[in-house]
Amino acid sequence: MMLVALLLFTLMGVFIKLSAERLPVMEVVFFRNFLAVILLLPLVWHAGIASIRMNRPKLFIGRAVINAIGMICGFTSLTMIPLAENTALTFTSPIFVTIGAVIFLGEVIRLRRVMAILFGLFGALVILRPGFTEVSLGALLALASALTIALASLLVKKMTETETSIAIVFWMVMIQTPLTLIPSAMVWQWPDQLSWVFLWGMALCGTVAHILFTKACGLVEITSLQPLEFAKLPFSVVLAWLIFGEWPEIWVWIGGAVIFAATAYITRREAVARRSLKPNHGQKESRL
Numbered sequence: 001m002m003l004v005a006l007l008l009f010t011l012m013g014v015f016i017k018l019s020a021e022r023l024p025v026m027e028v029v030f031f032r033n034f035l036a037v038i039l040l041l042p043l044v045w046h047a048g049i050a051s052i053r054m055n056r057p058k059l060f061i062g063r064a065v066i067n068a069i070g071m072i073c074g075f076t077s078l079t080m081i082p083l084a085e086n087t088a089l090t091f092t093s094p095i096f097v098t099i100g101a102v103i104f105l106g107e108v109i110r111l112r113r114v115m116a117i118l119f120g121l122f123g124a125l126v127i128l129r130p131g132f133t134e135v136s137l138g139a140l141l142a143l144a145s146a147l148t149i150a151l152a153s154l155l156v157k158k159m160t161e162t163e164t165s166i167a168i169v170f171w172m173v174m175i176q177t178p179l180t181l182i183p184s185a186m187v188w189q190w191p192d193q194l195s196w197v198f199l200w201g202m203a204l205c206g207t208v209a210h211i212l213f214t215k216a217c218g219l220v221e222i223t224s225l226q227p228l229e230f231a232k233l234p235f236s237v238v239l240a241w242l243i244f245g246e247w248p249e250i251w252v253w254i255g256g257a258v259i260f261a262a263t264a265y266i267t268r269r270e271a272v273a274r275r276s277l278k279p280n281h282g283q284k285e286s287r288l
Contacts, residue, residue, distance in 0.1 A: 001216040002228050008209035010235040013083055014243060015202035020079045022195045024187040028202075029071050030180040031191075035203035036173040044170055052167040056159065060168075063155040064175035070148030071176070073141045080138025083240035084248040087232050088127055088256030089142040094263040095120040096150030104154060116265045123258030126251055169210070230260045 019028045044052055054060050077086050095117050101107040124143065128135050159168055191199060233256050240246040 001212045001219075003231060005209045005212035005216060006228065006232050007235055008205040008212070010083075010087070010232055010239060012202050012205040012209065013078060013086070013236065014239050015198050015205060016075055017078045017083060017244070019195060019198040019202060020075065022198070023189060023191060024184065025076050025079060026072070026180065026184040026187055027189070027191075028199070029068070029075050030177065030184040031199045032071065032075075032202060032206065033068075033173045033176040033180055035199060036207060037170075037177055039203060039207045040166075040170050040173065043166065047166055051164050052170050053164075054167065054171060055162040059155055059159050059163075060171045061175060063152050063159065063168075064172050064179065066148050066155070067152045067172060068176045068179050070145045070152065072180075073148065074145035077138045077141035077145060081136055081142065082246040082248055082252075083244065084233060084236045084246065084256075085127065085139065085252050086142045087236040088248075088252050088259065089124065089139060090146045090149070091229070091256060091259040091263055092120060092124050092143060093146040093149045093153070094266055095259070096147050097153050098266050100150055100154050113266055113269055116262045116269070120259045120262030120266075123255045123260075123262060125255075126258060127255030129251060165214070229264070230257070233260075 016028060016032070019031075074086075074090070098109065098113065098117060102109060128139055156168060233253070237248060240248075
């Protein structure tokens with residue numbers, strides 16, 4: 001299920017790229033949210049209105065605004081740099097999550113995770129190679145998208161204390177739909193038949209991928225699934241080569257592998273820390 005989910009996430013990126021070749025990026029962002037609302041409505045109906053009650057509305061709004069910014073950055077990045085490079089740079093998101101947890105949540109980390117963070121950031125530098133080649137706007141937008149995804153993830157971590165998972169997902173796209181409609185209306189053009197195929201492909205792949213990802217995480221520990229995340233890079237390389245004729249430089253492979261190794265280590269160490277703290281609920285500090 002995890003591998004299929006990762007393939008579908010990569011396919012979603014392909015459909016985003018194809019859609020953005022025919023429509024303004026802001027409009028693609030709008031349809032990503034609007035069509036997701038349509039797809040989620042039957043699930044909400046089945047679960048009942050009580051399942052989407054908001055206990056802390058400010059967190060929902062803040063998460064949606066941050067996520068919308070990240071979505072705009074990420075979608076725009078896909079139109080400017082190769083799919084594989086975009087995928088490799090988004091591996092930095094867990095690194096930003098760890099940094100944000102220290103800054104905003106007061107979590108304490110030890111030397112080994114600090115070294116893993118530095119190692120991951122070095123991987124991003126391998127891909128960008130500042131000083132040896134010009135750092136593109138698309139690459140910077142991909143990093144900005146990873147950063148906003150990390151910030152949104154920190155908010156979700158707080159939201160899960162009082163909110164249901166279906167409420168978190170539904171209200172995210174529900175709030176983002178009007179947020180992204182306003183700027184997309186300024187550049188609006190009606191999709192043709194082929195554009196609709198790409199837009200619905202994007203929405204379906206994203207929705208099914210999220211469902212499979214959630215189910216996979218419920219069956220086993222997420223740390224056992226983390227190594228599979230790297231499959232997104234070869235998936236994106238093959239699909240980008242077949243559809244767009246793109247082939248990444250060797251630096252994307254090396255940097256992507258370095259970033260992924262760092263994020264996999266961070267994820268594993270955090271899981272170990274959580275297990276070690278379970279017997280002592282009063283202890284808040286990580287032992288790493």
